[in-house]
Amino acid sequence: MEAIISSSSCVFYRFLTTKDKFHTFIDAKYEVCQPDDTNENNDTNNETKESSVEEPQVKKLKWDPEDKKRLRGQNKSRPHRKPTMYEEKPLCVSVIQGNRKCFYGDKCKFHHVVADYMASKPPDIGDSCHLFDTFGKCQYGLSCRFGKTHTTADFQTLEKADVMKTYENRTPVKNSLTKDLQNSLRKRQVSFKKSEDYLKTFSNYKDKTEPKTLISEMSIATMTHKPMSMQPDATVCSAKRQISPEKPPAIKTAGPLTDVDVVRLRSCEKKQVDFRDKLYLAPLTTCGNLPFRRVCKRFGADITCGEMAMCTNLLQGQQSEWALLKRHESEDIFGVQVEGCFPDTMTRCAELINNHAQVDFVDINSGCPIDLVYKKGGGCGLMARTRKFEQIVKGMNYVLDVPLTVKIRTGVHEKSNIAHKLIPELKNWGVSMITLHGRSREQRYTKLADWDYINTCAELASPVPLFGNGDILSYEDAVKAKDTGVSGIMIARGALIKPWIFTEIKESRHWDISSTERLDMLKDFTNFGLEHWGSDTRGVEKTRNFLLEWLSFMCRYIPVGLLERVPQKINERPPYYMGRNYLESLMASQNVGDWVRISEMLLGPVPKNFNFLPKHKANSYK
Ligand SMILES: Cc1cc2nc3c(=O)[nH]c(=O)nc-3n(C[C@H](O)[C@H](O)[C@H](O)COP(=O)(O)O)c2cc1C
Structure with missing residues (x-):
C-alpha cells in the first residue's frame, strides 16, 4: 500500500483494488464468546428477591465478585469521564431558571453570582443557538454554550414570542418519567392490578393478601392471546371475560364517565400495527x-x-x-x-x-x-x-x-x-x-x-x-x-x-452521497442531540460522546464512487483509502483522533483532558 497523506494523527493509503486487501471484518460489539457452562435445557437460573413466583427447579446462581472482571461485552476498562467533570463549577439551576430559591441553600456548590460564572465560562461554540432558533427560547439560558445570541450585556435572557407560540401545547418528546410516578414507584404505590390477576394463576404465587378470583381456576392456556388473524374472536374474548374480577373496582375518571373509562380493550381489540413490508x-x-x-x-x-x-x-x-x-x-x-x-x-x-x-x-x-x-x-x-x-x-x-x-x-x-x-x-x-x-x-x-x-x-x-x-x-x-x-x-x-x-x-x-451531505447529516444529529441532552457544557459533551460512538461505525462506509465493485459488503473490512476530498478522507479514518476532529467541527474544541474509547471496541483502532 502506498502512503499518501500523513498527518499528526492519521495515515491514509491510496485504495489499491486487489481483492486480497479485503479481509473479514470481525465485529465484536460483544466479543466472541465461548460456550459457557450454563445448562441450557433446564431452568437453571437465579431466583432473586425481585421474583415472588416460586420456582422449585431453579438453581441459584452464585455471584462471584471475581466474575465481574471477566464479564464480556461490557468493555468496563475503557476510560470513563462523566460530562459533569468538564465544568468545574456550573451555574446553579435555580439561577438559570430565573433566580428562584436554591433548594440546597448555603450547601450548594454551584455558582449563584452570574458575573462570576460568566467570567469562568468557557467560550461560546457558535454564533447561533439551535434551541433558541427552533423553539424561540433556550431553556439553558446563561449556561448555554451558544448563549451570546440570546443573552444581553447585563445577562438577561431573550425570548422570541412568535416562535414560542408554535410550540405552545406541543410536546415533541413523549414518555418522560414524571416525578410523581417516580415517587410512587419508589414507594411501591403503583397498582399492578392486571399483572396480579395474571400472576395469581400460578399455583405457587406467594401474594396471600388478595382474595382469589376466578382467574386462579383458569389454566394459563386459556389466556393465550393469539393475534386476530389466527384465532376466532369469541375464543379470545370469552377467555378475557372470565378473568375479570367479579366486582370491578370503582372507576376514577377526570371528567364525565365515558365508554373509554368503562370498557377496557379486549385482546381481540388490541391496537393493531401493520408491520408488513416496513423497514x-x-x-x-x-x-x-x-x-x-x-x-x-x-x-x-x-x-x-x-x-x-x-x-x-x-x-x-x-x-x-x-x-x-x-x-x-x-x-x-x-x-x-x-x-x-x-x-x-x-x-x-x-x-x-x-x-x-x-x-x-x-x-x-x-x-x-x-x-x-x-x-x-x-x-x-x-x-x-x-x-x-x-x-x-x-x-x-x-x-x-x-x-x-x-x-x-x-x-x-x-x-x-x-x-x-x-x-x-x-x-x-x-x-x-x-x-x-x-x-x-x-x-x-x-x-x-x-x-x-x-x-x-x-x-x-x-x-x-x-x-x-x-x-x-x-x-x-x-x-x-x-x-x-x-x-x-x-x-x-x-x-x-x-x-x-x-x-x-x-x-x-446506490446513493453516492457527498462528504458535505454527510457532514450536514452529522450537523442535524448534533442539533437533535443539543435538543435532547442540552446545550450547556454537560449536554454538549454528552452529544459529542454519542456522536463519537456513532462515528466509530460510520467510518466503515466506503463511498460508492470509490468502489471497484458495488455494493460494499458488511463483513469486509474497509481498506485504507484516500477520499475525493479532505473531509471524505477524514470521515474514512479509523483513528479516534480523527473522529474527535470531526466532532470539533460541529461542537467546538474538546475540553481539557478529553479522552474517548468507543463502547463497541471492535471499531476502535487507536
Ligand atoms: C451497537 C449495537 C447495539 C445493539 N443493541 C441492541 C439492543 O439494544 N437490542 C437488541 O435486540 N439488539 C441490539 N443489537 C443487535 C442488533 O439489533 C442486530 O440484531 C444485530 O446487530 C444484527 O444486525 P446487523 O447485521 O444488521 O447489524 C445491537 C447491535 C449493535 C451493533
Missing part, C-alpha cells in the same frame, strides 16, 4: 438514541425502537432507564424493548409501560447475548427456558393493549439452531411479530447471518409476520433478504454505517 431500524444500545433515530426517520426508516431497557430498573423508577423509552413525535411506529427473566417483573413492567407510556408495541429482547443478561436467564437465555418464556409472553400479552413482539436469534450454540422449534410456540403464545437475527449467541458477528434458515423460519411463523435481521448494507442485500419470504427486514449496523440505507432501499439505488 425496521433495530434497537441499538448506546447508538440507537433518540437523536440518531430522528436522523434515520428522515432517511426513511418506518419502524423505530428504543434501546433495550431492563425491566427491573424501569420498575424502580430509574430516570436513566426511563430515558430509553422516550419517543420523538416523528417516530410514528415506535416500540420499546425490554429485557428481563421473570414473569412477574416482566408482566408488571409491561403494565407500567402500557399505562404510562405511549408506544405502538413492546418488544422482548430474547436475543441479547451479553453475559450480564444471559447468565441471569434473560436475553437469548430465554430461548432455552421455554416454560418461563411462555409465562412471560402470556403475562405481558395479557396486560398490554398494544402488540407484543419478540426478537430472537437462531439459538445459543453455533451448530444447534432452536429458533424453528420456538417459533410455533411463540405463535401459540400470541406474539404479534417475531424478529429473527440469523446468528447464534456463540457466533456473535463472526459469521454471516444465515438467511436460508431465516427463510425456513419465516414459513413456520406465517401468518405471524417474521422480520429477518443480519448483514444488510445495500438495497441489493435488502432485495435478496425480502426474496426469502420474510415480512420485513430489520437493519442495525447498516444504519449506523450509512443511515441513508433506508432511502437507498426505498428508491432501489
Whole structure:
C-alpha cells in the first residue's frame, strides 16, 4: 500500500483494488464468546428477591465478585469521564431558571453570582443557538454554550414570542418519567392490578393478601392471546371475560364517565400495527438514541425502537432507564424493548409501560447475548427456558393493549439452531411479530447471518409476520433478504454505517452521497442531540460522546464512487483509502483522533483532558 497523506494523527493509503486487501471484518460489539457452562435445557437460573413466583427447579446462581472482571461485552476498562467533570463549577439551576430559591441553600456548590460564572465560562461554540432558533427560547439560558445570541450585556435572557407560540401545547418528546410516578414507584404505590390477576394463576404465587378470583381456576392456556388473524374472536374474548374480577373496582375518571373509562380493550381489540413490508431500524444500545433515530426517520426508516431497557430498573423508577423509552413525535411506529427473566417483573413492567407510556408495541429482547443478561436467564437465555418464556409472553400479552413482539436469534450454540422449534410456540403464545437475527449467541458477528434458515423460519411463523435481521448494507442485500419470504427486514449496523440505507432501499439505488451531505447529516444529529441532552457544557459533551460512538461505525462506509465493485459488503473490512476530498478522507479514518476532529467541527474544541474509547471496541483502532 502506498502512503499518501500523513498527518499528526492519521495515515491514509491510496485504495489499491486487489481483492486480497479485503479481509473479514470481525465485529465484536460483544466479543466472541465461548460456550459457557450454563445448562441450557433446564431452568437453571437465579431466583432473586425481585421474583415472588416460586420456582422449585431453579438453581441459584452464585455471584462471584471475581466474575465481574471477566464479564464480556461490557468493555468496563475503557476510560470513563462523566460530562459533569468538564465544568468545574456550573451555574446553579435555580439561577438559570430565573433566580428562584436554591433548594440546597448555603450547601450548594454551584455558582449563584452570574458575573462570576460568566467570567469562568468557557467560550461560546457558535454564533447561533439551535434551541433558541427552533423553539424561540433556550431553556439553558446563561449556561448555554451558544448563549451570546440570546443573552444581553447585563445577562438577561431573550425570548422570541412568535416562535414560542408554535410550540405552545406541543410536546415533541413523549414518555418522560414524571416525578410523581417516580415517587410512587419508589414507594411501591403503583397498582399492578392486571399483572396480579395474571400472576395469581400460578399455583405457587406467594401474594396471600388478595382474595382469589376466578382467574386462579383458569389454566394459563386459556389466556393465550393469539393475534386476530389466527384465532376466532369469541375464543379470545370469552377467555378475557372470565378473568375479570367479579366486582370491578370503582372507576376514577377526570371528567364525565365515558365508554373509554368503562370498557377496557379486549385482546381481540388490541391496537393493531401493520408491520408488513416496513423497514425496521433495530434497537441499538448506546447508538440507537433518540437523536440518531430522528436522523434515520428522515432517511426513511418506518419502524423505530428504543434501546433495550431492563425491566427491573424501569420498575424502580430509574430516570436513566426511563430515558430509553422516550419517543420523538416523528417516530410514528415506535416500540420499546425490554429485557428481563421473570414473569412477574416482566408482566408488571409491561403494565407500567402500557399505562404510562405511549408506544405502538413492546418488544422482548430474547436475543441479547451479553453475559450480564444471559447468565441471569434473560436475553437469548430465554430461548432455552421455554416454560418461563411462555409465562412471560402470556403475562405481558395479557396486560398490554398494544402488540407484543419478540426478537430472537437462531439459538445459543453455533451448530444447534432452536429458533424453528420456538417459533410455533411463540405463535401459540400470541406474539404479534417475531424478529429473527440469523446468528447464534456463540457466533456473535463472526459469521454471516444465515438467511436460508431465516427463510425456513419465516414459513413456520406465517401468518405471524417474521422480520429477518443480519448483514444488510445495500438495497441489493435488502432485495435478496425480502426474496426469502420474510415480512420485513430489520437493519442495525447498516444504519449506523450509512443511515441513508433506508432511502437507498426505498428508491432501489446506490446513493453516492457527498462528504458535505454527510457532514450536514452529522450537523442535524448534533442539533437533535443539543435538543435532547442540552446545550450547556454537560449536554454538549454528552452529544459529542454519542456522536463519537456513532462515528466509530460510520467510518466503515466506503463511498460508492470509490468502489471497484458495488455494493460494499458488511463483513469486509474497509481498506485504507484516500477520499475525493479532505473531509471524505477524514470521515474514512479509523483513528479516534480523527473522529474527535470531526466532532470539533460541529461542537467546538474538546475540553481539557478529553479522552474517548468507543463502547463497541471492535471499531476502535487507536
Ligand atoms: C451497537 C449495537 C447495539 C445493539 N443493541 C441492541 C439492543 O439494544 N437490542 C437488541 O435486540 N439488539 C441490539 N443489537 C443487535 C442488533 O439489533 C442486530 O440484531 C444485530 O446487530 C444484527 O444486525 P446487523 O447485521 O444488521 O447489524 C445491537 C447491535 C449493535 C451493533
